[in-house]
Each structure stands twice: as structure tokens, then as C-alpha cells.
Amino acid sequence: MVGCTTYSSDANLTDDDFRQVSRVIYEHCGINLHDGKKELVRARLAKRMRVTKRRSISDYLSYALRDHSGKEFSLLVDAISTNLTSFFREQKHFDFLCDEFLPSLITKKRASGDKVVRAWSAGCSSGEEPYSLAITLLSELKNAPEFQVKILATDISTTVLDRARTGIYPEKRVAPVPAELKHRYLIREKSDGEKMFRVAKILRECIYFGQLNLMQEWPIKVPLDFIFCRNVMIYFDKPTQERLVNRYYDILQPGGVLFTGHSESLTGIKHRFRYVQPTIYAKV
Ligand SMILES: C[S@@+](CC[C@H](N)C(=O)[O-])C[C@H]1O[C@@H](n2cnc3c(N)ncnc32)[C@H](O)[C@@H]1O
Numbered sequence: 001m002v003g004c005t006t007y008s009s010d011a012n013l014t015d016d017d018f019r020q021v022s023r024v025i026y027e028h029c030g031i032n033l034h035d036g037k038k039e040l041v042r043a044r045l046a047k048r049m050r051v052t053k054r055r056s057i058s059d060y061l062s063y064a065l066r067d068h069s070g071k072e073f074s075l076l077v078d079a080i081s082t083n084l085t086s087f088f089r090e091q092k093h094f095d096f097l098c099d100e101f102l103p104s105l106i107t108k109k110r111a112s113g114d115k116v117v118r119a120w121s122a123g124c125s126s127g128e129e130p131y132s133l134a135i136t137l138l139s140e141l142k143n144a145p146e147f148q149v150k151i152l153a154t155d156i157s158t159t160v161l162d163r164a165r166t167g168i169y170p171e172k173r174v175a176p177v178p179a180e181l182k183h184r185y186l187i188r189e190k191s192d193g194e195k196m197f198r199v200a201k202i203l204r205e206c207i208y209f210g211q212l213n214l215m216q217e218w219p220i221k222v223p224l225d226f227i228f229c230r231n232v233m234i235y236f237d238k239p240t241q242e243r244l245v246n247r248y249y250d251i252l253q254p255g256g257v258l259f260t261g262h263s264e265s266l267t268g269i270k271h272r273f274r275y276v277q278p279t280i281y282a283k284v
Contacts, residue, residue, distance in 0.1 A: 009049065009050065009054075009055055009056065010055060010056035010057070011042065011046035011049065011056075011057060012042075012056070012057065013038065013041060013042035013045065013046075013057050014057075014058065017057055017058050017061055018033075018038050018041060018042075020061060021033065021041060021045070021061060021076075021080075022034075022041075024065065025076075025077065025080055028073075028077065028213070028215070029077060029081075029156055029213055029214075029215055030214065030215045030235075030236045030237075030240040030244075031080060031081060031235045031236065032235060032236055032237040032240070033080070041080065042057070044079040044080060045057050045060060045061070045076075045079065047079065048060055048064070048072075048075060048076060048079050052072065064076045074157075074158060075159075077156060077157065078157045078158075078159050078160075081156070081157060081235070082235070083125045083126060083157065083160050084125075084231070085124075085125040085126060085128045085129055085231075086128050086173070086176060087128045087131065087132050087169075087173065087174060087175075087176045087177050088132045088176045088177065088178075089128070089129065089132075089176075089230070089231075090230065090261070090262055090279075093228070093230075093259050093279070093280070094132065094136050096277070096280060097133075097136055097137075097140070097226075098136065098140050101226065101257060102117075102137070102140050102141070105117065105225055105255075106141070106144055106147070108255070109147070115146055115147055115148060116147070116148045116149075116150055117137060117141070117147055117148070117149050117150070117225055118150050118151075118152075118222060118223075118224045118225050119133055119137070119149075119150070119151045119152070119224060119225060119226050119227070119228070120151070120152045120153075120154070120220070120224050120226075120227045120228070120229075121133060121151060121152070121153040121154070121228045122154055122212075122214060122227060122228065122229040122232065122248075123154070123155055123156075123214070123229060123230070123231070123232030124153035124154060124155050124160075124161075124164060124209070125155055125157075125160045125164070126160045126163040126164050127153065127160075127163065127164025127165070127167060127199075127209070128169070128173070129153075129228060129230070130151050130153035130164070130207050130209075131167065131199050131203055131207070132177075133151055133228065134149065134151055134185075134199075134203040134206050134207055135177070135181050135185050135203065137149045137151075137206070138185070138202065138203070138206070139181060139184070139185075148206070149206040150206060150208070151206055151207045151208070152207075152208050152210070152220070152224075153207050153208065153209045153210075154209070154210050154211065154212035154214075155211065155212070156211065156212065156213045156214070157211075158211055161209055161210075161211055164209055165209050167198055167199040167203075167204060168189055168196055168197070168198045168199075169196065169197055169199075170194045170195070170196055170197075171194060171195040171196070171197065172194075174186055174197045182197075184200075185199065185200045185202070185203055186198070186199060186200065187199075187200060214232070214244060215240075218247070218251065220251050223251060223252060223253040223256065224251055224252055224253065224256060225252075225253055225256050225257075226252070226256055226257040226258070226259065227248050227251075227252065227256070227257075227258050227259065228259045229244070229248065229258065229259070229260060230259055230260055230261035230262075230264070230279075231261035231262075231263075231264070232261070233245075233260060233261070233264050234261060234263060234264050238268060238269060241264075241266075241269055242269045242270055242271070245258070245266060245269055245271045245273070246270075246271060246272070249271065249272050249273060249283055252283040253283070254283055254284070255282060255283060256282070256283045257276070257280060257281065257282050257283070258273060258280075258281045258282075258283075259279060259280055260279045260280075260281070261279065262278075262279060264279065265278070265279070266281060272284060
């Protein structure tokens with residue numbers, strides 16, 4: 001029969017499969033797949049199962065875990081993780097940077113002779129967050145041309161990092177960028193269908209994109225001025241959040257700031273940060 005597959009597929013996720021995938025994902029990247037996530041995991045693994053033409057989710061899992069190249073395991077992690085992001089997400093963080101943090105940072109840096117502003121977008125997804133940071137920093141520092149901006153942008157997922165490096169977004173995704181900044185930092189790309197925009201070279205030049213699993217070693221040698229780790233820790237359990245938040249503290253400059261996502265507070269976590277305002281914490 002034309003268009004019919006000859007094998008039957010079983011998209012059932014057994015409790016054993018769910019326990020196995022939860023354990024492997026937790027050990028690898030800290031994502032905590034509690035029982036409430038079972039249906040989501042089933043649906044996403046069923047998709048990979050179909051793409052890889054496996055007969056059942058169990059069969060798919062053994063295939064992904066056996067694949068020595070690690071490629072299918074990466075795709076499994078991609079399938080499980082959530083990459084939702086947008087330009088200028090949580091505007092109050094960008095307002096805080098412009099109105100409070102950067103003016104005093106620049107004064108301090110001028111006094112110390114340090115000419116670089118260093119930031120990290122940890123869990124940067126498809127790039128909207130680091131590009132929003134680059135736009136903000138470059139436009140705020142336009143009257144301080146002696147400063148260089150260096151943004152490290154990392155994610156565990158190579159799929160989203162490829163999109164981030166390409167830096168081309170449809171019109172509806174760049175809608176949150178204020179008109180004047182859009183005009184200055186986004187370039188209309190030739191396209192047949194939907195209007196597309198490419199980020200300007202000057203933005204790309206201050207961002208280094210790299211793959212990094214936050215649960216592993218970090219190649220960061222120079223203390224950072226601020227870290228955006230937003231809407232990432234929400235997927236981790238408290239002990240993992242606590243370890244991460246304390247590692248962030250250690251790699252910040254004194255006075256450096258950690259920004260978390262709107263639903264991620266440090267309540268219930270042992271840490272050394274000073275609370276500034278909801279989701280903004282400063283190193284003492
Ligand atoms: C919901 S997105 C947040 C994107 C952006 N920070 C924002 O707030 O718009 C979460 C990102 O965290 C990444 N992520 C999850 N676990 C990670 C880990 N262990 N190491 C690095 N990135 C991770 C995911 O791949 C995903 O792109």
C-alpha cells in the first residue's frame with residue numbers, strides 16, 4: 001500500500017523506560033524529570049523514535065544510549081529540553097542594566113583601568129538573549145568607545161547554538177527590539193516569504209558562542225561582571241541549583257550580578273549573594 005510503513009510502532013513509555021531516561025538525563029545535564037513530565041517525555045521521545053524508525057520507545061532508548069558517536073544522545077537531550085526564548089525577554093533586567101548597573105560599572109572600570117565588560121549568557125538557547133545583551137551594551141556604551149564588550153553565550157544544545165550563530169530571525173521574532181535599535185543593529189535579509197532580519201556584524205563580533213554543559217567544568221579564567229542564567233535553573237532540583245548558584249558566585253567580580261528567570265528565586269538555597277530585587281542578586 002502506497003504511503004504505509006511496514007512496521008508497527010509502540011509509543012508507549014513504560015515506568016522502567018521513564019525511570020531510565022530520567023536518571024540518564026539527570027546525571028548528564030541536571031534536568032529533573034519528575035513524574036509530572038512523563039507525558040511530555042513520552043511525546044518527545046515518540047517523535048525521535050519515528051525519525052530514527054525504531055519500533056518502540058524502549059528500542060529508541062537503547063539505540064540512543066548505545067550510539068558511541070553521542071549524536072543521538074545529544075538529540076535526545078535536545079528533545080527533552082525546552083528552548084523557549086525571545087529578544088528582550090524580561091525587560092526589567094535590561095532596564096536595570098541601563099539605569100543602575102552599567103553607569104556604576106563604567107565608573108568603577110574607569111578608576112581601575114579595566115577596559116572590558118564581560119558577561120555570560122548561560123543557557124543562551126537560539127541567541128535572542130545574548131544578542132539583546134550585545135545591543136544593550138553597545139548602545140549604552142556608545143559614548144564610552146574605549147570599552148570592549150565580551151559576551152560568552154553557551155548552551156548544551158548544538159541545535160540551538162547553530163541557530164544562534166546564524167543570527168537570522170523572522171520579523172515576528174525581532175518584534176520586541178525597539179525600532180531605533182532594530183534600525184541600528186538588524187539588517188533586512190533577502191527572502192522570498194516572511195521578512196527576515198540578520199544581526200549586524202558588530203553584535204556577532206562581541207559574542208563567543210560555545211557548547212557547554214553547566215554540570216561540567218567551565219573554561220572561564222577571568223572574573224565576569226554579570227551573568228544571565230534565566231529560565232534554565234527552573235529545570236534543575238534544589239541541590240543542583242545550589243551548586244550552580246555558588247559556582248556563579250565564585251566566577252563573578254565583587255559587585256557582579258546574577259540575573260535569574262522570573263520564576264526562579266534563590267529562596268531555599270544556601271548562597272552568599274545580596275538580594276537586589278526579585279531575580280537580581282549581587283556578589284558582596
Ligand atoms: C528555556 S531556555 C532559556 C533561554 C534564555 N536564557 C531565556 O531565558 O530566554 C533554557 C536553555 O537551557 C539549556 N540547558 C538546559 N540544561 C542545560 C545544561 N545542563 N547546560 C547548559 N544548558 C542547558 C537548554 O538547552 C535551553 O536552551
